[in-house]
Amino acid sequence: MKRAWSIKEVEDGLQLQGPPDFSYSQNVNYLSRSALECLYEIEGERVIRAIRLANKPVLIEISGKERLLNVKLLTSVAAGRSDVLAEIAAYVGEWFDLERDMRPFYELAARDPVLQGAAKAYAGLRVMGIPELFEALAWGIIGQQINLPFAYRLKRRLVERYGDAAVHGGRTYYMFPAAEKVADLTVGAMDGLQLTVKKREYLIDTAQLIAGGKLTKSALLEAGSMRQAERMLTEIRGIGPWTANYVLMRCLRFADAFPIDDVGLQLAVKSVLGLDRKPFKSELVDLSAHWRGWEAYAVFYLWRLLY
DNA sequence: TTCCAGGGTAACG
DNA sequence: CGTTACCATGGA
DSSP: OOOSSEEEEETTEEEEEOOTTOOHHHHHHHHTTOTTOOSOEEETTEEEEEEEETTEEEEEEEEEETTEEEEEEOSOOOSOHHHHHHHHHHHHHHHTTTTOOOHHHHHHHHTOTTTHHHHHHTTTOOOOOOOSHHHHHHHHHHTTTSOHHHHHHHHHHHHHHHOOEEEETTEEEEOOOOHHHHHTOOTTTTTTSOOOHHHHHHHHHHHHHHHTTSSOHHHHHTSSSHHHHHHHHHTSTTOOHHHHHHHHHHTSOOTTOOOTTOHHHHHHHHHHHTOSSOOOHHHHHHHHGGGTTOHHHHHHHHHHHHO
16 A cells, blocks of 8 residues: 655664645644643654553654654664664654645635634644554543643653653653553552542553453454444443544544534634634534534644644 | 533433 | 533642
8 A cells, every 4th residue: 555655764763754735843833732741852843752662662753844754763772673663653654644635624624714724824734643542542531621731730640650761861751651551550559640530440441441452443443434433432431422532533543533522622613703602512513514524633723723 | 719621420301 | 312410620
């Protein structure tokens, strides 16, 4: 199968050429949106993070310009360097959404009064992904019904207590905790994180499903349809429509995933349309009829107006 | 104190 | 199936 982007091995890592309608700086600007993020470090337009390969952290540093991404390998790899680089390329490709052809979205957005402003302002932005399923689900669960700065604080506490890390240049780079690690925790052990008891239960239950192989990305992708995958997720206690669609959007990359009940979406639409109240769900249903097939990108671009 | 934040469950028609 | 209480936690 032909990719819309290309991979080249170079001396210190990889050089990726992104697809059309991809802007490195737009996506890095998105990554910079919160100073509270704890899973990567941004310096100027360079991004450094640890990713999990064979359950061990490998450090990469990404830089780039326009459609180009340079991925520098900071961890020394003795054997199987090409295999490691291939896995890194796959991760970065998923993270930066390099596979998607976004032209249909931009055509649709240019004609849409709600989307056209954001689509123009952030042209080249992708739905930045969360490739690891447990990280995506956990981040969704953590973020339920709390404001974003607090959600970041909760994530940081969890990550610093249970996440594996790599040290480089005197700094510590954490990975999100492995599902296997959280699967073995108890509600009591998770005291002091400021997570509600319910959320702790949801996190542990979800971790156990993933660690036990009962919930996987491939099972969700092969569910047959987005609706089927959504059903698989919402059958899990603690994962409702919002969390399911959030994960389908950012991890499984369904372009038609749609967390319609999202407060951020409501606030963005309120702002764009100059309403004096949040839109009713029925209004969002009507507005989003124009977004069909691209709801996830519509939401992501609207969120970008806020954060 | 009240209201809100990138919701979810359970009970009830 | 759609509605409606009720829940949980910190911040403004």
